[in-house]
Amino acid sequence: MTEEDRILNATEQDEDRNDLGLRPVALEDFQGQTDVKHNLRVFTDAALGRGAPLDHVFISGPPGLGKTTLAGIMARELGTEFKITSAPALEKPKDLAGLLTSIGERAVFFIDEIHRLRPAMEEMLYVAMEDFELDWVIGQGPAARTVRVPIAPFTLVGATTKPGQVAGPLLSRFGISLRLELYSHEEICEVIRRSAGLLGLKIEESAVKAIAQGSRGTPRVANRLLRRVRDFAEVLGDGTVSEPVVRHAMKRLDIDAMGLERHDRFILRTIIEQYGGGPVGAETLAISVGEAVDTLEDFYEPYLIQCGFIKRTPRGRLATARAYEHLNMKSRVDENEQFLL
Secondary structure (H helix, E strand, O other): OOHHHHHHOOOOOHHHHHOHHHOOOOHHHOOOOHHHHHHHHHHHHHHHHHOOOOOOEEEEOOOOOOHHHHHHHHHHHHOOOEEEEEHHHOOOHHHHHHHHOOOOOOOEEEEEOHHHOOHHHHHHHHHHHHHOEEEEEEOOHHHOEEEEEEOOOOEEEEEEOOHHHOOHHHHOOOOEEEEOOOOOHHHHHHHHHHHHHHHOOOEOHHHHHHHHHOOOOOHHHHHHHHHHHHHHHHHHOOOOEOHHHHHHHHHHOOOOOOOOOHHHHHHHHHHHHHHOOOOEOHHHHHHHHOOOHHHHHHHHHHHHHHOOOEEEEOOEEEEOHHHHHHOOOOOOEEOOOOEEO
């Protein structure tokens, strides 16, 4: 693998590669996020009509909702080149400079986890995004001088799960800001129906709903669960994905009816049993459950909050009455705060 391949493939994971055949390639095929799609259609059509690059796009939202997929769709809709990398892979300014000087006219350049860009790379992007030029230092010491290298007009698409950690000067240079939200039950059902069709699966409607219920409002999780259910259907049945097969598979995978996995329930039990239902700080909780704070906040908490199992407060995380009920545990409610203590 060449150095450029290492940088460009940095955001590709095994699970992403498994989903390649299921990823939509056009806005019409992208399920959910209706308002985002409608606005993006207007922006891409306007850019095509002007023959100009699409304005720089900032995409935020929880992992697994399709930020990378949406960036690829933009490139296809615009009929341009698509280059993809992640901020941690850009170790030196020359890495970023090499990519920017090699992209074609109106290309879409996607940077995942853009909140993790090093300051030197951010400074380089400021000029590149506004003037389509690079500031490059030639020489060293007193003889050093800065020259500006022109680059092709391009569209930067930055994606992050932590928009609050993106530097203000960088964020202000994006002309389009898109926020992806967790999917509704019916939207996830549409994702599953489409994926089942692409996989050639015979699936009952009750099974679609059962899988959707355990998918955490996330297409990536829905597709992963669908592939695992397919395995059980093929090995233990006749290949048809039915609701009993889904229930059996989810039980074997230790996923409950709400989509909570063992570790989700462990997090809730830790808040309740070790900290009396809370409040408990994120760092303390992360240490207690053996997870990084980023993983806790980016992957586990959004769905637990959406389900109403935990609540964020200035004092920390609190388990709600619904969490106690879901775990079949007794609770005591503070009538003044309506929180579980």
